[in-house]
Structure formats: structure tokens, C-alpha cells
Amino acid sequence: MNIINFRGGFSFSMKGGPDNSVTHANSSNKVALVPPRIPGFKAKVIVRVGDKVSLGQVLFYNKKNNDLKFSSPASGIVSNITYGNKRILQSIEINVANKKNSSYIKFSHENIDQLSKNKIVDNLINSGIFSKIKTYPGFDFIESKEKFLDDNKNLFISLFSSEPHIADIYNLFENKIYEKLFADGLIVCSKIFKTINIFNRQRDYPEEINECSNNLENVKLHTIENKYPAENPGLQCLLTNSLNKSTMNTYADAFVIIEIGHLFSKGFVIQERYLSISGSGVKNPTNFLVKAGQPIKNLLDDLVENLDSDYRLISGGLLTGKKIHTSDYLSDGDLSLQVVKEDRERTSLVFFRLGLNSLTMTRNWLSALFPKSEYDVSTNNNGEERACIQCGYCYDVCPTGLMPSLLMKSAIINDIEKMEYLSIDECIECELCTFICPSKIEMGQHIKNGKEFIKKEG
């Protein structure tokens, strides 16, 4: 199989990666459903405190789009609904019922082959899985059910992550049940998608998936160079030349396919989620299978010694993840929880050192000549923000061949024409340009603001 190569990118190697084992974490009897961590998301809650809810029951949906439903992570009684500023939903807490009293919403699953396309999509919407499939460009929810029913759409799935410390789905496939569920999910997806592109780094595909691709015409297997951001669906879209106005490109995490498989083979939504708890602040970084909606504090209690202001808690990868708090609950998009040191130490004369321990993509430090197998990283900014000096580093690393610094500048002055001329919507938000910028400019953020501006102006 040929390997897909791409320009730019970087292989990160840093301390605190998870090992290959998968552990079942203890579950708390209090879980919560949190809306996606997306600014501007408005939820319409359809349950009240005290209501009895079942596993997979819809608790709220997106005000702008009724098809984006979010379902209960457990069966139990709604104990609390918290709102933040401007009555933005923060979380819906549920006291989990014991095994005897638990219930779940049933979805039709008798025979996958006989289910109509419409029925499959209805099941996906009502179980809340539909909201876990996103589109590129835009990295947004799917606009409407009608659009989704359209035939011309691709699905991109990655079976690996080159971003540091995100749980590797292969470890889960050691358990054949999940591999089977994934294959089932693929069969369901193959009915509603034109093509399904599965990406993997240079290693063998699991048997079930190989078999799937042999049996199903529209499942394509790819092998891609293992460097960040190879798992980015936007990049995969570009590399497979799928970007096309008439085609909708969608992507989902590998675990979402397992969820789909579970929904259609067992008839109810899966309660587990798969993530890694890792980072330099964690004692034994490893992969976990946990019940959805767990309080994060519970998960981290045994693993992290003193989770105070010295450490930062990140949901997702180190480059694209979001800052979260210990009081939060596990959200569906969380593929990993990382604990990284907040390093405010004022090391002296750091610019004159050889830099054998400096993680760098440039050749400014000696570590470029003698790379270490693992770097200790912290959240230090490594400098202050300065004006752009046009060094061109961002051009070298951009995997899509865009012009980050020009995009950044046109985004700052809100020049829509220029931004669109430079194909701003094709930016895959991998944040490599921000990572490498020696002037420490928030390139990615500026470009995202530019995208927001275009969206707002229409």
C-alpha cells in the first residue's frame, strides 16, 4: 500500500504518553451531560430536575438545529441543571440509578440490511450520535438532516493520533468485541456514505476492518505518514482530493464508529467512552474505558498527586485541546485528559544555552542535531509576543501549503476578499503555525477569528 506523504508537519515526542493497556475506571454514581465546548452553542433543555431519564434519552438539543440532539449518558434521576452567564447551559447532572432500576431507550436494530437509509439516520439523530459527526471545512456540526440524507458525502476516520498522548484506538481493538463493533459501525456507515476513508499510520489494519474493506466497495483504507497533523480530517480531505463544492466531507472519531456499531447491533447506546489520561503530571499515564459523563475530579483523584494551580488540565491534544477544570465533567469530545505543568519559572540566560532539552521544530537549538526520544514539556510561552518578522517558519510547517502569515495579517484587518483569496476555509486548524512562531503570535486564533468574521458577515 502506498503511503501518503505530506509537506510540513512535525513528529512530537514528549514525556507522559499513555502505555498500551486499557483500564476500566471506577464510575461515580453522579454523572453529567455537558454541552459541547463550542463558543456560542445554545442548548434547549427538555427535561426538568427530578425527571427520571433513561440511557440514550434526549436531554437537550441545539436551539438552531433540532436535529442536533444530545442524549443521556446514564439512566437515573436529573438532580441538577446548572446555567452560566446569559443562561448558557453548563451541565445536566444525573444521579445514576442502580442496576435494577436502570432503563434504556431501544432503537430498532433487527436486521441492518433491511433498515432503510432514512431509518438509520433517524436512529443516529435520536441517539445523539448524529451530533458527533462533524463537517470540513468549518469543523462544524452537520447543517441539517436533509443535507445529510444527500448521497454525495464522504466520511473520514483516523485509527491513530499523531498528536501527543491521545488514546490509540488499537489498544481497544485488542478486545475483539470492540473490533467487531467497529466493523458493524462501518457496515452501517457504508449504507449512508458515498465513501468512507479510513486512515492509519504505517502498520497493519485489524482483520475485521480489512475484511470490511474487501466486502464493501466504498470503504477505502489509506496509510499516511505518521507525523502531526496526519489525523486531521481536513488534511486527509485535501490529500485525497475530496474537497469539492458538491460533496460534503464529514469526519468522526474512531470511537464514534464503535458507538454506531453498538447502537445498531445491540439496540441501545454504548455507555463507555475511551480516553487516555496522560501528561507529565500524571503518575501512570494509561488508557481508560470509562462510563460517559464522569466527574473529572473522580477520574484524576488516584492519578494526580496535587492538582493545584501548578498544573493545567487539558481536554484533547496538547495543540488543539481546551483548558478545563477539575470541577468539570467528561464531555463527549474528550479523547484525552492531560495534566501538564504550568511553568512560570524564570530560567536565566535561556537564550544563550545550547538547548539540548528544548523541544523545537526549528534548528535554533542543538536539540535539532541531537534529538531526544522524549522531551519534558510545559505550558511556558518561551517568550513574549512581538511583531511578525516574516521569518517564514509558518510557511515551512503548514501541512496544507497555505500562507499562514498572510492569512493572519488579512484576518487581523478583516479583509474578507483577501482571506477568501488565500483559501482561509481550508485552514485545518492544526495550530502548527502558532506553535512554531518565534514572535509568539497567536496565528491560529487570528485565523479562527477571521473565519468567524466571514461567517458572521455571510
Added chain:
Amino acid sequence: MWDKIIEQAKSGEGFLSTQRSLLCAIDSFLRRPDLVTKRAPHIRDASDLKRVMVLVVVGLLPCTFFGIWNVGRNVYGSIGVYDCTFAEAFLEGSMHVLPLILISYTVGGMCEAFFAQIKGHEIAEGFLVTGLLYPLVCPPTIPWWMFVCGIMFGVIIGKEVFGGTGMNIMNPALLSRAFLFFAYPAQMSGDDVWVKKPFYENLDGDLVPCVWTTVKVDQINNYLCSKNIDVVSGQTPLALASELSSTNQGGDINNLINQEYSLSDMFLGYIPGSIGETSTLLCLVGACVIVLTNVASYQTILSVFAGGIIASLLFNSCSSSNTIDLFDISFKHHLVMGGFSFGAVFMATDPVSSPLHKASRWIYGLMIGMLCVVIRTVNPAYPEGMMLAILFINIFAPLIDHYVTIYKVNDRKRRYANE
């Protein structure tokens, strides 16, 4: 103690807050700032603008040290002493060069700090390089007041009026030199101003030893008594070439230059000239440092040399009895004379004033190299073409970028087009 000073400077009250820019610049230079990332990406590359600039300074160090030694050697040479030791020459050179470097950093730094304070910015680290580049492209004989005028012009008009480092359209160090070149031409382009003599003529016409010299008085007296000692002429090869072309009555100009300065001397740098730019060899060593550390683009450096070679070959090929002798100068001479290599390595590669794309850097370098030789050849009044060529093409950099951007955008669209 130091923490308290910084705290007070940042507080915005009291005398120290009026020096905030300067103090904070020193502080953040000595110690890594305590900033952490605000949002994704949560980790950042270790490279920083300060590191980049420090690396350029490291690349400049060989040229600087050689320049100091060469200036000292020439001072001794100007009184016919050729057997001075390395230490003597180095010490004598330091007496002339170090004050210039110090003045450049102090005066330029004060201008920077003044503007940074007004604008409420931090001092940009770009000055770390400008402050060293500027003395290296000046003649060692330059009077200090003139030198101060130059750096102030370069920093204020060349950089701060545009908004500081990153916004300037021309290289501030070269602009400073261009200011001197046009404002005080006699001091910048005369015949024998490039070698400092350890004595000067006072108003009464008596020869008095300089204050800033380590040359022994009896050595000077020895020179003054016996006027017929062969001394370093003090003419740069470029000035010599220009003069030869107007006086020459036949004979190959390359050979005539070689009678005075051999090609290997010019390559190694044993010639009079601006402090840091005489040695092509050490410029190439500096080029290795900054290219290998990913600070300068090798595209610019290579294409400047290529441009110089192409233009001089063109001139060679169309030289005839009607053209001036400068047409005949071989490309080997062009590359090692004057500031060609120093300009190619350290001036043209300044990222702020050079274009963004790699492709545009090839074009940009080629244009600089060719224009430099054109100025040198067809305009004998300006023997040093490198400075003017770089400044001129600096202004064209955005234009080159504009067209390369259009090409690249179309190219990318073609690549990812999918019908």
C-alpha cells in the same frame, strides 16, 4: 532587589516606570518571561525571537573579531610596522572598534527605548543585530559624532517611524550607512580614510599621537623620521579599481588590482575596508552558522552570489575598447571586494526587509547581486554598490512577494482542484 525594581517599573508610578521599557527589556533578556500559553496550542516551540537574534550575533562574531584584529594590523601598517604581534594588533583594533560598537548599542538602544516607552511597547530584540551590523559596515576612521548621527537616523527614520522591528521596509543598519554615505561622502568614500593612523595633525600642523592608541611613541617617531617606509596605502580595492579605470592606459585591470592586493588577501580579508566586511572567508563561516541554525535563508545568500557572477560575466562579455576598464573586472574580484559577501550573508538575509516566499527570495537575491555589480561597474562614483543595491531591492521585496503569492495561490488551487 532586581525583582522589586522590575515590579516598580511595571507599576506605572515613580521614576522607575519612566524607564519601564529599558528595564523590562533587560529583565526579559536575562530571564525567560513568566508567561504561559493562554489557549491552544498549550505548548510552544522553544525558539524565540531573542534566540534568533542571538544566533545572528554569534554568526557575526568571527567577522567582528577578525575586523578588530585587521583594524589594529592596518594601524600598525600605516606607520610601516608589519611585525606587530597578534595581541598588539588586537589590542590596538579594540581601541578603535569597541568604542564604536559600544556607542552603536548605547545610542541606538536609547532611541529604541525612547520610542518603546512612548508607544508602551517592549523593546524589540531586532536591535541586537542592527547595533552590531552597523559598526561592522562603517570605516574604522569614522568620527564618533558622525557615527552617532548615522545610527540615530537608521533607528528613527529607518525603523521606528514605520512602527518598529517587523514593520520596517529597509534594513536599518544599511540605511544608517547610506545616510553617512550621502551626508558625509568625504569621510565614507575617500581614498585613504579606511586605515586609521595612530597620530593626527593638530591646528598648528604638528603631528600628535592619538589618545586612543596603544602604538608606542617611538614607533610613530620612527615612521615620521624616515618617510620612505612602505606603508599600507589605505585605499580599498574598490576605490583602487575605480581610480585605475580612470588612469589606466592599457593593461588588464584585474592584474593591476592584484599588484596591490592579491586575490587570496582579499578573500581572507587582509585589506583595508569597513571594519567587519573585509574577510569573505569569515562571512562564509558566519553564513554557515546562520543557515545551519535556520535563521537566514540560504536561497538569498546563494542567489546574491549567483547574481553577482552572472552580471559580471555579462559585463566581461560586452567589454570592448570603448567601455571603461571596470567592465573587465572578473567575477572573482567582484565577490571578494568590498562588502559583497558581508551584504549577501548578513544584510540581504534580514527577514524583515526580505520577501516571504522561498521563490521570491531567489529572485530577490538575484536582483541584489546583479544590481550591485551594475552599480559598481557603470557608476564609478559609487564604488560600493552592495549597500545601494540591497536598499533598493528591499523596496521591491513586497512587489516580488505580491506576484509570487498570486502564482502560489493559483498553483495550490490547481493542485487541489477536484471537479
